[in-house]
Each structure stands twice: as structure tokens, then as C-alpha cells.
Amino acid sequence: MTQSTQPNSARRWILVGALALGVGAFSLLAFGGIGDNLVYYWSPTELEAAEQEAVGASVRLGGLVADGSIERSSSGELLFSVTDGDTVVAVRADAVPPAMFREGIGVVLEGTMANDGVFETTKLMVKHDNEYQAPETGDERSVEELMETMQFGGET
Secondary structure, three states: OHHHHHHHHHHHHHHHHHHHHHHHHHHHHHHOOHHHHOOEEEOHHHHHHHHHHHEOOOEEEEEEEOOOOOEEOOOOOEEEEEEOOOOEEEEEEOOOOOOOOOOOOEEEEEEEEOOOOOEEEEEEEEOOOOOOOOOOOOOOOOHHHHHHOOOOOOOO
């Protein structure tokens, strides 16, 4: 009778070992490189306080586009500043700005702080409400004039 219980016991240990190996492999795949994929969300004040820690780190920067800061470089880069009311961070973007991009609008940028102190981003998103507002009655602008309000540098 001991011979028949021994194979069941061995199978049980093999099953427990295989299950432990599977859980270990899954844990390694799921959590092994998670630190490399984290993106931190910081305000301009937090980004400035982080100093060298922010250089090279993947960061989401949120704030408002500072008044009078939007310009284009000769190479076509979009240059502007983001503020949280206390701190202003210079931004260099290769991304094409969304149609709603303008001074005073909330933005979320994904990128990294460069050694020269300028935040470099390739992902630029604007914050806005989802409520559509049609032109008011009596707004006599032409379709062309309305289209210009949706382009970079146009009025809103």
C-alpha cells in the first residue's frame, strides 16, 4: 500500500513545483521591468525641484501654456513655456500642436528634461472640456475665418 501512495505524493510535489515555477515566471514577466516603464506626472514646480533626477526620466508635465511664450524656431520646433502659477518651464516640442493649442490652455506633455534645462516633448495634449460650442447667432465670420481659429497662431 505504500507503493501506491508514493506515486501520488510524487505527482503532488511535481504539480506544486510546476505551479510555483509558473507563478515565478509570470511574476518576472509582469513586474520585472515595470520600473523602466513608469511615467511620473509632475507640475512645473515639482519638475524644477527634482533637478538632476528629472534629466532623462520619462515625465508627464502638466500646466498652462504661459502667455506670450509661443514661438517657432527656424528649424520648425515649437517653443513655449508651461506654468503652474509658481514656476515656469521652457518646452521644446517636435510634435504638431493640436488645433486647440493656444496661450492659457491646459496642456499635458510627455517627455524628458534635457541637460540645458528645457523640457523636450514629442507628445503634446491639450486639456479641454468635451462640450461643443457652436458659433453664436450673429457671428458673421466666414468659414475661412473660422478655420483660421483652428490653426497654430490663430485667434480663438
